[in-house]
Amino acid sequence: MLAAGIGFLAAFALIFLRTPVAVALALVGFGGYWALLGLPQAMTMTALTASGHTLSYSLSVIPLFVLMGNLICGAGISSDLYRAAEAFVGRYRGGLAMATIGASGGFAAVSGSSVATAVTIGKIAIPSMRSFGYSNELNTATVASGATLGILVPPSVIMVIYGVQTETNIGMLFAAGIIPGLFGILGYALAVAWVASRNPAAAPSGRPSTMTQKLSALRRTWLVAALFIVVLGGIYGGLFTATEAGGIGATGAFVIALIRGVKLPAFAEILRDSAHTTGMLFALVIGASVFGEFINLTGADKSLLAFITESGFSATGTLLTILLIYLLLGCVLESLAMILLTLPIFFPIVMGLGYDPVWFGIVVVMMVELALITPPLGMNLFVVRAIAPDVPLGTIMRGIVPFVTVDIMRVGLMVLFPIIVTWLPSLLFD
Amino acid sequence: MTKGRDALLWLADALAGAMLVVLTALTFIDVVGRNIFDQPLIGSNELTEYSLALVTFLAYPVVAWKRQHIVVDLFDGISPRWLITLEKIVSDFLGAALFCILSYRLWLQALRLESYGDLTPQLSIPIFYAYFFMSVMSGVTALTFVLSAFAHRANEVSSEHVLDEVV
Numbered sequence: 001m002l003a004a005g006i007g008f009l010a011a012f013a014l015i016f017l018r019t020p021v022a023v024a025l026a027l028v029g030f031g032g033y034w035a036l037l038g039l040p041q042a043m044t045m046t047a048l049t050a051s052g053h054t055l056s057y058s059l060s061v062i063p064l065f066v067l068m069g070n071l072i073c074g075a076g077i078s079s080d081l082y083r084a085a086e087a088f089v090g091r092y093r094g095g096l097a098m099a100t101i102g103a104s105g106g107f108a109a110v111s112g113s114s115v116a117t118a119v120t121i122g123k124i125a126i127p128s129m130r131s132f133g134y135s136n137e138l139n140t141a142t143v144a145s146g147a148t149l150g151i152l153v154p155p156s157v158i159m160v161i162y163g164v165q166t167e168t169n170i171g172m173l174f175a176a177g178i179i180p181g182l183f184g185i186l187g188y189a190l191a192v193a194w195v196a197s198r199n200p201a202a203a204p205s206g207r208p209s210t211m212t213q214k215l216s217a218l219r220r221t222w223l224v225a226a227l228f229i230v231v232l233g234g235i236y237g238g239l240f241t242a243t244e245a246g247g248i249g250a251t252g253a254f255v256i257a258l259i260r261g262v263k264l265p266a267f268a269e270i271l272r273d274s275a276h277t278t279g280m281l282f283a284l285v286i287g288a289s290v291f292g293e294f295i296n297l298t299g300a301d302k303s304l305l306a307f308i309t310e311s312g313f314s315a316t317g318t319l320l321t322i323l324l325i326y327l328l329l330g331c332v333l334e335s336l337a338m339i340l341l342t343l344p345i346f347f348p349i350v351m352g353l354g355y356d357p358v359w360f361g362i363v364v365v366m367m368v369e370l371a372l373i374t375p376p377l378g379m380n381l382f383v384v385r386a387i388a389p390d391v392p393l394g395t396i397m398r399g400i401v402p403f404v405t406v407d408i409m410r411v412g413l414m415v416l417f418p419i420i421v422t423w424l425p426s427l428l429f430d
Numbered sequence: 431m432t433k434g435r436d437a438l439l440w441l442a443d444a445l446a447g448a449m450l451v452v453l454t455a456l457t458f459i460d461v462v463g464r465n466i467f468d469q470p471l472i473g474s475n476e477l478t479e480y481s482l483a484l485v486t487f488l489a490y491p492v493v494a495w496k497r498q499h500i501v502v503d504l505f506d507g508i509s510p511r512w513l514i515t516l517e518k519i520v521s522d523f524l525g526a527a528l529f530c531i532l533s534y535r536l537w538l539q540a541l542r543l544e545s546y547g548d549l550t551p552q553l554s555i556p557i558f559y560a561y562f563f564m565s566v567m568s569g570v571t572a573l574t575f576v577l578s579a580f581a582h583r584a585n586e587v588s589s590e591h592v593l594d595e596v597v
Contacts, residue, residue, distance in 0.1 A: 015502050016502060016505065017520070018517035018518065019517075019520070020499030020504070021500045021501065022500070023525045024524075026528050030531065031542060045531065046528075046531055047536050050532050050564070051536060054564065056479065058481055059482060060453060060478045060479075064454060064484055069528075092588055130563045141549070165594055192438055200591070221595060239465050240465075242462070243457075244457050247460075248457065248461060249453075250457075251454055254454070268447065272443045272446075272447050274450055275446035275447050275449075275450055275488070275492075278446075279446075279485075279486055279489025279490050279493040282489075283486075283490065283499060284500065337502065
């Protein structure tokens with residue numbers, strides 16, 4: 001217990017002193033093992049963890065979904081998605097902001113990254129909303145929050161990593177993300193409607209579209225729909241595993257990029273970026289696993305769980321505490337770091353309290369979504385600021401408040417009614 | 431010196447990128463072969479694992495050199511420049527230490543696997559090659575971290591930019 005406590009403190013200290021998260025976690029795990037068992041054991045454990053996580057068939061899912069997302073980003077399909085959503089809801093008050101949310105949800109269905117979603121959708125949606133006179137508060141906040149759907153609507157790189165670290169079925173996690181994702185779209189649309197009703201000038205209505213225009217705009221998005229259906233349909237139809245779905249998705253995204261006329265130098269760039277991201281993610285997964293080995297060795301998760309049950313804390317109280325810790329950590333830590341650092345201790349506790357691993361995965365992903373848009377360190381706020389450099393961060397933060405509010409309500413809903421999360425995966429897998 | 435370095439970085443990127451294509455193709459051919467032609471790709475699992483080792487261990491030196499690992503730069507706004515520079519240098523040495531450990535131990539593992547003569551189950555590729563490769567590339571990565579600590583670079587990639595690409 002003491003050893004684990006020192007380990008967490010050391011990891012935090014190193015991380016806040018700018019040591020790469022992967023290196024910090026691996027070295028603390030290594031040091032902890034050394035202190036408890038000896039140097040040779042520590043070296044062996046570290047090397048075995050690194051080689052075991054590298055020569056691992058199931059982890060090939062990480063580079064493949066990263067590549068798929070990067071190819072889709074390069075293919076420039078975001079404008080088609082936005083136009084289609086605009087054709088349907090653009091004429092309502094706040095309609096363009098709602099279209100942004102819808103397009104983000106659509107893009108999320110073929111991309112596993114929130115930041116990628118923010119960048120690609122934001123570049124299209126922000127200029128469009130501005131030309132119709134939408135307030136900067138609303139248009140930046142809409143892009144920032146809509147983009148969080150990128151990690152909840154499958155496929156999702158974060159879910160894959162959660163699945164890998166906790167040995168939870170990735171296909172079930174993907175299925176479990178769909179309905180909360182739809183709730184997210186609905187919630188954000190309500191937030192837009194609320195802003196529009198309070199300040200109609202901030203969210204005027206766009207131009208109406210005829211039925212023909214709507215259908216032709218919709219038809220242009222068929223590639224995205226087809227890829228989503230092939231990837232998810234293949235998993236649930238039993239044609240391939242969630243791991244293989246990455247390869248199928250990447251192939252499909254490659255075809256889409258070819259159709260959309262992506263040139264060879266751009267492909268080279270996409271491959272290079274994907275390789276770098278893969279290296280970063282593998283370093284993180286390995287570092288976190290070395291750290292996790294050390295935490296396991298200390299048995300801190302078991303003693304903490306025993307303490308919680310013996311002292312009569314309720315399961316709900318413990319869960320709420322964990323969620324509160326995530327909320328606070330999300331304000332200061334990068335989201336992947338937050339998950340990888342905390343899972344070795346929180347996951348066994350939450351499982352020990354009898355919660356469902358798939359459900360907890362979705363709740364964790366939603367806490368990350370929240371962290372992505374919560375000031376002061378919400379990553380998406382900075383991404384949006386990078387796309388719209390003339391908007392002060394303070395304006396973006398003011399605009400985000402209604403969206404953060406509906407997000408918190410959504411997490412509450414999923415905690416109160418876990419069936420919303422677990423229904424679809426149990427339908428597809430049992 | 432710079433030219434040689436850039437060529438090496440380019441080579442590592444090109445090989446890693448090519449292995450990503452191989453990785454994708456392996457899965458695609460395996461799935462299509464199994465479902466349509468009733469003929470899965472022999473050895474696709476072990477080839478996938480080998481490709482993964484190539485992609486990641488080729489990427490490590492590049493990621494280290496470009497300082498693309500995820501860092502938390504929460505206090506950059508209030509830290510003096512010299513402190514940030516010091517933190518970067520210390521981090522580079524910590525990274526070098528980690529990869530030295532890996533390089534050393536993976537080498538021992540490789541020697542042991544060579545003496546056992548372990549082969550992959552379907553294609554009978556010796557497993558120890560992968561371990562030697564991982565060991566050598568860990569050594570290269572450790573060296574890169576050290577070089578990175580001493581390199582003075584005016585316009586290096588900022589960490590915000592790096593975070594852009596991950597989640």
